Amino acid sequence: MADALLTLEGVHTHIGQYHILQGVDFAVPRGAMTVLLGRNGAGKSTTLRTIMGLWKPSRGKITFEGREIGGWATPDIARAGIGYVPETMGVFADLTVRENMILAARAGAPDAARLEWIFGFFPALKRFWTHPAGVLSGGQKQMLSIARAIIEPRPLILIDEPTKGIAPAIIDNMISAFDELKRGATTLLLVEQNFRFAEALGDHAVVMDDGRIVHRETMAALAADTATQTRLLGLSLEAHG
Amino acid sequence: MIKTLLSGDLPRSRLLSGLLVLILATLAAAPLLFPGAQAINTAAKICVFVVLVASYDLLLGYTGIVSFAHTMFYGLGGYGVGLALYSWGPTWASALAGLTIALFAGLALAFLIGLFSLRVRAIFFAMVTLAVASAFAILAAQLSSFTGGEDGRSFRIPELLRADALIELPFVGPITGRTITYYVVFLSALASFLGALRIVNSPFGRVLQAIRENDFRAEALGYRTIFYRTSANCLAAGMAVFAGALNSLWFRYTGPDTTLSFAIMLDILLMVVIGGMGTMYGAVIGATLFIVAQNYLQKLMGAAAKSTEALPLLPHLLHPDRWLLWLGVLFVLSVYFFPTGIVGKLRQG
Amino acid sequence: MVEQDGATAAGGAPEPIPAHRADYLPILLVPLLAAVALPLIANPVTWITLTIAALAMGMMIFVIASGLTLVFGLMDVLNFGHGAFIAIGAYLAMTTLIPLADWIQADQLALNLAALGLAILVAMAGTSVIGWAFERVIIMPVYGQHLKQILITTGGLIVAEQLIHVFWGGDQKPMPLPTALRGAITIGDVAVEKYRLLAMVVGLAVFVAMLLVLNRTKLGLLVRAGVENREMVEALGYRIRRLFVAVFVAGSALAGLGGTLWALYRETLTAGIGSEVIVLVFIVIIIGGLGSIGGCFLASVLVAQVANYTGYLAPKVALASNILLMVIILMWRPQGLYAVVGR
Numbered sequence: 053m054a055d056a057l058l059t060l061e062g063v064h065t066h067i068g069q070y071h072i073l074q075g076v077d078f079a080v081p082r083g084a085m086t087v088l089l090g091r092n093g094a095g096k097s098t099t100l101r102t103i104m105g106l107w108k109p110s111r112g113k114i115t116f117e118g119r120e121i122g123g124w125a126t127p128d129i130a131r132a133g134i135g136y137v138p139e140t141m142g143v144f145a146d147l148t149v150r151e152n153m154i155l156a157a158r159a160g161a162p163d164a165a166r167l168e169w170i171f172g173f174f175p176a177l178k179r180f181w182t183h184p185a186g187v188l189s190g191g192q193k194q195m196l197s198i199a200r201a202i203i204e205p206r207p208l209i210l211i212d213e214p215t216k217g218i219a220p221a222i223i224d225n226m227i228s229a230f231d232e233l234k235r236g237a238t239t240l241l242l243v244e245q246n247f248r249f250a251e252a253l254g255d256h257a258v259v260m261d262d263g264r265i266v267h268r269e270t271m272a273a274l275a276a277d278t279a280t281q282t283r284l285l286g287l288s289l290e291a292h293g
Numbered sequence: 294m295i296k297t298l299l300s301g302d303l304p305r306s307r308l309l310s311g312l313l314v315l316i317l318a319t320l321a322a323a324p325l326l327f328p329g330a331q332a333i334n335t336a337a338k339i340c341v342f343v344v345l346v347a348s349y350d351l352l353l354g355y356t357g358i359v360s361f362a363h364t365m366f367y368g369l370g371g372y373g374v375g376l377a378l379y380s381w382g383p384t385w386a387s388a389l390a391g392l393t394i395a396l397f398a399g400l401a402l403a404f405l406i407g408l409f410s411l412r413v414r415a416i417f418f419a420m421v422t423l424a425v426a427s428a429f430a431i432l433a434a435q436l437s438s439f440t441g442g443e444d445g446r447s448f449r450i451p452e453l454l455r456a457d458a459l460i461e462l463p464f465v466g467p468i469t470g471r472t473i474t475y476y477v478v479f480l481s482a483l484a485s486f487l488g489a490l491r492i493v494n495s496p497f498g499r500v501l502q503a504i505r506e507n508d509f510r511a512e513a514l515g516y517r518t519i520f521y522r523t524s525a526n527c528l529a530a531g532m533a534v535f536a537g538a539l540n541s542l543w544f545r546y547t548g549p550d551t552t553l554s555f556a557i558m559l560d561i562l563l564m565v566v567i568g569g570m571g572t573m574y575g576a577v578i579g580a581t582l583f584i585v586a587q588n589y590l591q592k593l594m595g596a597a598a599k600s601t602e603a604l605p606l607l608p609h610l611l612h613p614d615r616w617l618l619w620l621g622v623l624f625v626l627s628v629y630f631f632p633t634g635i636v637g638k639l640r641q642g
Numbered sequence: 643m644v645e646q647d648g649a650t651a652a653g654g655a656p657e658p659i660p661a662h663r664a665d666y667l668p669i670l671l672v673p674l675l676a677a678v679a680l681p682l683i684a685n686p687v688t689w690i691t692l693t694i695a696a697l698a699m700g701m702m703i704f705v706i707a708s709g710l711t712l713v714f715g716l717m718d719v720l721n722f723g724h725g726a727f728i729a730i731g732a733y734l735a736m737t738t739l740i741p742l743a744d745w746i747q748a749d750q751l752a753l754n755l756a757a758l759g760l761a762i763l764v765a766m767a768g769t770s771v772i773g774w775a776f777e778r779v780i781i782m783p784v785y786g787q788h789l790k791q792i793l794i795t796t797g798g799l800i801v802a803e804q805l806i807h808v809f810w811g812g813d814q815k816p817m818p819l820p821t822a823l824r825g826a827i828t829i830g831d832v833a834v835e836k837y838r839l840l841a842m843v844v845g846l847a848v849f850v851a852m853l854l855v856l857n858r859t860k861l862g863l864l865v866r867a868g869v870e871n872r873e874m875v876e877a878l879g880y881r882i883r884r885l886f887v888a889v890f891v892a893g894s895a896l897a898g899l900g901g902t903l904w905a906l907y908r909e910t911l912t913a914g915i916g917s918e919v920i921v922l923v924f925i926v927i928i929i930g931g932l933g934s935i936g937g938c939f940l941a942s943v944l945v946a947q948v949a950n951y952t953g954y955l956a957p958k959v960a961l962a963s964n965i966l967l968m969v970i971i972l973m974w975r976p977q978g979l980y981a982v983v984g985r
Contacts, residue, residue, distance in 0.1 A: 068507075104877055130879035142874035144867040146982070151863050158879050200878070359792045409972060416720050417932075419792050420924040424968065427921040428961040435958035555917065559800060566793060609808045618804030625797035628790055629783060 057082040057208055057239045058103070063112035063122070065095075065102045072098045074263035075112070080208070080256075085230065085240040087250040087271060089285060090260035096243040097139055099260070100210045103241075104136050105129045117207065131158075135201030139212040139243075143193045145186030149177055152185050156200035163203070170199045173229040191222040198229065208239045215246040227252055247285070251275045259284045298487055300494040304574055309639040313574060316581050320479055324472045331588070337475055337543045339584050340482035341536050346564045347489045347576035348532030353562075354571030355493050356525040357505030361558055362406065362422035365429045366530040368552035369395045369402075370537025372433065372440060375547030379448035388451065392538045396531055403530035407523035430553040445548020450474070454542075478539050485532060490573050492528065501525055502571075559617075563624050569634025578635050583620075591616050668979040672943055679951040687831045692950045698838035700946035701845020702907060706900030707923045707930075707938050708852060709893020715869035715933020715982055717886045719781055720788070723795040724897055724923070725916030726802030727769045727776075731898025732905035732915055733810050734768040735761035736817055746820045754820030758906075765902045766895040773894025777887055799916075806913040815911040841903050848896065849939055856935060865889060869933045869982055922949070925964050929971050931978030940979055 056079035065073035073095050080086045088096045101107045103114060105126040114122035121129050130136070144152050153162050171178040174195035180188060185196055194214055201209050215223050223246075230240060230253050244250040250257070254271035267274075267284055274280060296303065304310040316339075319326065323336035349363050373395025374388050381387035402425075410421040433440050440446065449455065454474040458467035492498050504511040504518050512518050541547050551557075560583065568579020591613040598611040610618070631638055676693055683689045710724045738761040739746060745757035780798045784790040819837055826833040856862035868875045868882055875882050904919055905911045926945050930937030945964055952963040971979065 106873055106877070125881070126873070126876040127879050127881045130877055136877045138874065138877070142871050142877065144870050144874070146866055146870055147863060152867075154860065155863055155867055155875070155880075156878055353789075357789055359789060409969065412976065416788050416792070417928065419720070419722075420928055421968070424921050424925050424928075425965055428965045431961050432959065559796070562793065562796065606808070614812070615804055615808060617800060618808070621797050621800035621804060625780070625794060625801065628793045628797060632790070 055082045056080060057117060058241070059113075059115045060099070060103070061113040061115075063099075063102060063114060064110045065098055065107050066110045067098070067107060072107075072263055073102060073109070076102075076260070076263070076265055078258045078265050078268060080239060080241050082239055083234065083237050084255035085234055085242060085253050086256040086258060087254035088241065088243045088258050088260060089245075089247075089250060089274075090266075091285065092245075094260040095263040096260055097212055098263075100136070100138075100212050100241070100243060103129075103210060104134065133207040135204075135206040135209040137194075137197045137201045137209070137211040137214060139216070141193045141197040143185045143188070143196050145184065147185060148182050149180050149185055149188070149196055150182055152196055152200060153177075153203055156203045159204060166203060166205075170202065170229075173225050173232075174199055191218045194218055195222070195225075198226065202229075202233060202238070205236070206238065208241065209233070210241050212243045213245060214242070215244065215249045223249060247281075300487075300491045302490055302494045302573065304636075304640075306636075306639040309574060309578075309636060312639075313577060316577060317483075323479075324475050333471075333475060334543075335584060335588055337478050338540075339581050340478050341540045341543065342561075342564065342580035342584060343577050344482045344485045344489075344539065345533055345536040346561055346568070346580045347486050347573055348529045348536065349561050350565050350570060350573060350576050351489060351493060351501075351525060351532070352529045353565055354569075354573075354575070355498060355505065356501045356522055358411070358522060358526070359419040360422045360526070360529075361419060361555075362426040362429075363529070363533050363561055364553050364555070364558045365422075365426040366399045366403065366533035367537040367540070367557070368429070368433065368547075368549070369399045370534035370539075371541045371547040371552040372537075373398070373534070374538040374541040375446055375448055376440065378450060378541075379446045383449040383451050383455075385451050388538075388542070392535075395534050395538065399530045399534040400527050403527045404523060407526040408519075411522045411526070412519055426553075426558070427555075430549055430555075433553055434549045441548065443549060445546060445551070447546045450542060450545055474543060478543050481535070481539055485535060486573075486577070489532065493573060497521070497524070505571075556617075563620050565634075566624055566627055567634055569636030569638075570632065572633065572636040572640075575634050575636040582635070587616070665980070668937070668940055668975075671979075672940070672947065675944060675947050675951075679947070679955075682955055683951065688954065690832045691834070692954055693947070694832075694834055694842075695838060696946040696950040697943065698835075698841045698845075698946075699907070699950065700943035701842050701849075702900055702903045703919070703922055703926055703946060704939050704942035705845050705848050705896050705903065706919060707926045707942060708848070708935060709889075709896040710923060711927040711930065711933055711938045712865065712869070712935065713886075713890050713893050714927070716865060716872070716882075716889055717868075718786070718788075718872075719791060719890075721776075721781065721795045722792055722920075723776065723780070723798040723802065724893075725920035726799050727773060727894045727897035727916070728901035728904065728919055729806055729913055729916035730772060730802065731765040731769045731901035732817070732911050733806060733815075734898065735765040735902035736815055736905065736911055737810075738764040739817075746818065749821045751822040754822045758820060762899055762902050765898040769898030769901075770891045770895040773891050773897075774887065776894070777890045781890075803913050803916070810913070812913060817905045817909050817911045819906055819909060837906065841907060844899075844903060848899070852935060861885075861888075921961070922964065925968050927978075929968055929978055931975075931980040931982060933982040934978065934980040937978055937980035 058080040060076050060078055063073055063076040064071070076095070076099055088099060090096050098107060102109050105121070105124055109122045112122065113120055116132060116134065119132070121132060144155070147155070153167070157163070176188075176192045177195055177199055180192065185193065188196060198211070198214060201211070214226055227249070234240065242250070242254070251271060257269060257271045257274040258265055259267035261284065267280065304313055320336055320340060323333055327333055327336070345363070345367055352358055352360050352363070370392070373391040375391070377387045377391025377394070381390070406421060406425060410418040434443050437443075454470040454477070456470035458469055459473070460468050462468055493501070500511065500516050500521050503514075504516065504521055508518050537552055540552065544551070564579035564583045565575065567582065568577070569575030594611050594616055595613040598608045598613065601607045601611060609615070627634060679692070680686070680689050683692065706728055710721060714720050739757060742757040742760065745753045748754065776798060780794055781791070784794050823837045823840060826835045827839070856866055864875060864880055864885055868885060872882055901915065905915060922945055926941040927938060929944065930939070930941035944967065948964050948967050949960055953960045975981065
């Protein structure tokens with residue numbers, strides 16, 4: 053755990069009267085992709101939202117680059133260097149693609165070279181540059197949401213189910229984008245139900261169930277272990293397999 | 294017996310029970326206790342407002358929606374009975390006809406407003422009701438040939454209620470039409486209040502509270518929230534119409550200032566919040582306290598203003614006309630610090 | 643919202659660029675309403691005068707309503723106490739104008755405007771400060787609780803109106819128009835009151851400035867983004883709380899400006915001036931679509947049109963007819979003319 057960029061220790065989260073996270077422990081190693089797997093309702097999205105400060109942890113420690121960020125306000129967590137692609141994509145539909153990117157580049161105007169690099173993966177963004185993001189298709193919105201998270205180099209990116217309802221061709225582009233990010237020393241924490249996608253990119257696998265971590269190993273090992281897959285992921289695997 | 298009457302929803306505080314019994318006894322014996330006109334007027338007004346405020350609590354406290362149109366329904370009742378007695382003569386038949394028309398109009402309006410604005414977001418409802426109520430108040434003041442305009446209408450009530458002395462009772466003295474009117478108002482108010490208590494403690498009332506706590510969950514459990522909210526709105530409106538009718542019957546007058554004005558809407562809000570939202574008994578405590586204070590506190594403030602005459606600003610702050618200022622402050626503070634009002638405090642012990 | 647099949651977006655094959663579906667339909671309501679009113683009013687000169695009066699009134703309502711709708715859109719806070727800022731602004735302006743009586747009475751436009759400008763400045767500065775305090779003390783503790791928000795801000799309104807009575811007295815105050823702004827300019831048969839022109843210019847200037855800020859500055863983009871998705875703005879690292887305070891203060895200042903304009907328009911002033919306009923303002927933001935500036939602008943004009951036309955045709959039902967307008971528009975578009983996406 054020495055080279056962990058982000059660690060969660062005994063994190064509990066309550067939403068209203070519901071106890072969603074019931075002691076989550078895991079570490080996200082630096083420069084690799086960790087995939088958070090689990091059935092629907094296991095608490096994966098809540099985990100990401102808790103890291104991001106969108107839900108406040110009621111107990112436990114969240115450490116990012118040696119600093120405890122549990123309980124920080126969301127903007128401060130973002131400023132510490134965490135990008136976030138929510139399940140709903142969070143695209144500002146009323147703003148143009150360009151304006152979405154301007155807001156994402158907090159330090160100033162978006163860097164031209166990095167923008168071209170992003171257009172390489174997601175050419176649609178260039179074509180729709182001056183159009184309201186609301187007219188984009190679901191897949192294009194997902195591209196925009198990811199582009200926003202990576203327009204500035206950030207040490208950690210949290211991505212919530214980017215492949216949900218997205219065409220395979222776009223998924224391939226995503227895979228190459230994430231692959232290149234990883235080589236650029238960006239750490240990724242991905243929530244995913246699509247096992248093929250997780251398998252293609254993931255280095256480490258963490259499986260959740262009922263608000264707890266029930267299994268940790270390398271992605272390669274989990275991919276080879278069909279029994280564990282079936283036991284932990286059940287039907288969700290067959291559906292995507 | 295008492296438990297059944299109160300629908301199993303007991304005051305749950307000794308002090309509160311004591312206060313309620315005291316208020317009930319005083320109101321019940323008011324014509325015998327207070328010979329003066331002002332005192333008996335105060336008692337009748339409390340009866341009317343208990344009904345009005347209880348019906349508002351049904352909306353605000355139990356259903357969690359804020360309406361600014363409650364005075365509109367109150368006014369509908371007042372005008373319905375008032376104008377009927379005015380135009381069709383002082384008979385029971387015209388009073389009943391007026392009440393029936395007002396009830397139907399009120400229910401129809403409440404239904405439409407609810408259907409329109411409760412569907413989108415609850416906050417819409419507050420704005421829409423404010424706008425509709427303002428329009429209604431202006432309309433009532435403008436259509437002067439029908440409503441009497443700003444001056445309102447004075448009218449005569451059925452003969453029985455006007456009689457000078459019907460019978461002479463030992464120890465009590467003469468029973469006048471006025472006394473009978475008072476008991477009509479008092480008993481109607483008591484029955485309405487117990488009815489409201491029954492509603493909020495019925496399964497229907499429980500669903501309302503579930504919706505107030507979490508409308509998504511209630512919807513997920515299969516309750517059509519729009520149906521329940523609209524029904525609550527209609528029930529509350531009907532009760533407010535009834536309160537307006539009682540008010541007309543007692544004061545033999547109806548006009549925009551006594552029923553439709555925004556100031557009365559604020560009074561209702563203050564009574565519910567200070568008495569205690571979502572408790573029903575808060576309506577009794579809030580209305581009684583407020584109306585007694587309104588009648589007697591202002592005199593006290595006048596004296597205080599006089600005694601501080603030499604000081605700057607203070608006499609202006611203490612002027613009897615500024616009593617709404619202090620109530621406003623009390624209101625804001627109670628929303629912050631005692632959201633359950635006096636009843637909630639008493640129940641905590 | 644168009645959710646096209648993601649497949650079309652795949653890499654190489656060029657996909658059609660979806661049409662920029664700007665929604666102009668609601669804008670047509672303004673000429674439509676004017677056209678319907680023309681045969682009813684019959685006299686074209688009256689009709690023009692009424693239409694111009696409506697535009698002027700619409701601009702004033704817009705100035706007042708814009709702040710309220712933005713605050714709502716951004717933070718889901720509906721401030722029922724907004725009417726208090728209108729009144730306080732008007733009273734501050736009136737107080738400023740008292741020592742400037744010479745400037746007001748002089749028949750020199752420059753001096754008149756200087757006095758007005760100063761009064762407006764004081765009004766806006768005063769309502770900004772009060773707005774800031776109101777936000778801290780009254781609103782901050784009840785974020786996200788609609789019921790309490792409505793109650794608390796209504797309570798704030800009561801207290802503020804009463805304090806006006808304490809400081810300024812309850813009687814009706816005169817709010818005289820500067821000399822050079824009295825009377826009308828006659829173009830052909832049509833007489834246009836000078837002050838209405840001024841009100842129109844000020845209102846339009848506020849609208850244009852607001853559009854520029856919202857569309858051309860990062861701050862504006864943040865506000866628009868925040869109206870749509872507050873959480874995501876925070877997740878991008880912006881402290882929306884500060885943004886909200888800024889918008890709230892700006893909205894209060896605009897209420898102060900609007901209150902001053904409105905009081906001058908009526909040439910009298912009472913503590914109830916806020917409550918009087920606020921009903922129209924609520925109708926405007928409901929019709930416009932909560933949180934939408936464009937919708938707010940359009941709805942202001944529509945409401946003022948209805949108010950002026952019916953005020954002439956059937957004065958007794960003027961406000962009731964605006965309720966009817968609201969009902970019709972909500973039947974057509976339940977979220978208002980321009981619903982804010984994502985809400």
